[in-house]
Amino acid sequence: MGYNSYSSYYSSYPSSYGDVSAAAATTMVGALMVYVVIILAIAILQIIAMWKLFTKAGEKGWKSIIPIYNSVILFKISEIGRAHV
Secondary structure: OOHHHHHHHHOOHHHHHHHHHHHHHHHHHHHHHHHHHHHHHHHHHHHHHHHHHHHHOOOOHHHHOOHHHHHHHHHHHHHHHHHOO
C-alpha cells in the first residue's frame, strides 16, 4: 500500500458525493409528494365538511367554496342561530 493507492482512494470521494446528493434529492422529492398528497386530502375533507355545514344551515353548498363570501355566509348563519336561542 503505497502513496499512489492512498491518493487514489481519496480522489474517489467527489464522485460518491454526487450519488449521495442524488439519493437525498430523490428522498426529498418523495417526501414532498407525500406531504402534498396529505395536504390535498385535508383540503378535500374541509371542502366536504363546509359544503355539508352550509347545506344543513339552509344555504347552497357552492357558497362554501368562495373564500371571502363563505365567511360572510358563516357570519349570517351564526347570527341566525344566535337569534333562535
